[in-house]
Amino acid sequence: MDTLPAALPPECAQYVLTLDCPDTPGLVHRISGVLLEHGCDIIDNRQFSDRLHLRHGPGHNHLEPDGHFFMRLHFAAPPGEETFKALNGRMEELAAEFGMRWALREHGARRRVLIMVSKFEHCLNDLLFRTRTGELPVEVVAVVSNHTDHQRLAEWHGIPFHHVPVTAETKPAAEARLLELVDAHDVELVVLARYMQVLSDELTRRLDGRAINIHHSFLPSFKGAKPYHQAYARGVKTVGATAHYVNSELDEGPIISQQVIEVDHAYGPEDLVAAGRDTECKALSNAVRWHCEGRVIVQGNRTVVLR
Structure with missing residues (x-):
């Protein structure tokens, strides 16, 4: 310290x-x-x-x-x-x-953060716990989800929960609602904590440099949907997670933090999913902390992390 x-x-x-x-x-x-x-x-x-x-x-x-x-x-x-x-x-x-x-x-000023989540709760739960214990220099001002599964968790932490459902037809309205919440809560950073919707190009431009996503693979390997199933099909011996800034290219934003864990041939797809949860939580929390402490500088499609 x-x-x-x-x-x-x-x-x-x-x-x-x-x-x-x-x-x-x-x-x-x-x-x-x-x-x-x-x-x-x-x-x-x-x-x-x-x-x-x-x-x-x-x-x-x-x-x-x-x-x-x-x-x-x-x-x-x-x-x-x-x-x-x-x-x-x-x-x-x-x-x-x-x-x-x-x-x-x-120094030490807490940054105003909005967390987005879908069905999987482990990254959300980890971020809220680390915030509550003072490990992260953030104030979580809102949780936004396209499902209602984690409303009680957010409200137990005393954080406003906003249900913003998304379909192909309602996506523009849903993204407009998200931007309204970003402005209303004076949000400095948006964190996609296993938010399983692809953001539009317009939205990623609006959030350029202030939105972090966690992808459940060691990028650039296994992009897109079901990366653990892709990893199983290739017989990998490590799985990992990557926290990166969001841009208009799916899973291509500048990488901030990565974590890996060893696995072997006995791991099925669901075993890989379970093993990868800890790597997702750690990679994402590191990325959020380093960003909020002013340790990450973006240069083109890469970052320099001064820690």
């Missing part, structure tokens, strides 16, 4: 700065210099410079120099809104100079 430097009083503010930009000599010095100017002290630093990048497209399918820089800084600062405003102003200047994407947030 990060500890507060002795030089700063316990009432000081703590922030997380996440950024990425083209790699430039002296960049870390400039960033740390801004913090020093405002009396800040670095508690934890994670950084990565990506020297190679895979290029796709006509005539391209190879690694070539990229030189992209990623950083997550956890630091302490003198208390007060003025310091936060001043840091934002200086970071805007650096962003303009270096072509930087960045975000500055209060």
Whole structure:
């Protein structure tokens, strides 16, 4: 666990700065210099410079120099809104100079999360338990489902439950209702915890970068429906789960977290389903936590996770 430097009083503010930009000599010095100017002290630093990048497209399918820089800084600062405003102003200047994407947030702030689920409850139950015990820095503001099976579970946790049934005919209205709930609850992240409906391209664009799905296979293997049955047919010796950002391509979004477990020839399809539940829960909870702690940076169709 990060500890507060002795030089700063316990009432000081703590922030997380996440950024990425083209790699430039002296960049870390400039960033740390801004913090020093405002009396800040670095508690934890994670950084990565990506020297190679895979290029796709006509005539391209190879690694070539990229030189992209990623950083997550956890630091302490003198208390007060003025310091936060001043840091934002200086970071805007650096962003303009270096072509930087960045975000500055209060450390430990709980992100507002909406969970979507269908029939399977294990990922929902795990997320609610980890939230209740303080393991996840989130506030679950709503649970949305196309079935009513888990209404009592959500309400036992004191969380509003919304039944939004989906058919081919009602799908546009159902997705419109979901967006209404996202806006009404000021949702920062949507989590698909075994929500077994494919989102439309329009909806995935609206939720770009703020929707995480759990797929019950070790992607890119066994995409689509019934991946455990596909795995059984291939006689695999490990099964796994993949948490990824949602995009318009089914099960193709940038991968955040993966987990695997060993199996053998004695496992039937239903045994694989049972064995895979723990991997699904762990991969999804890791992805949610890392996203909400500002540890995940998306670059194209891949992520850098600074942990």
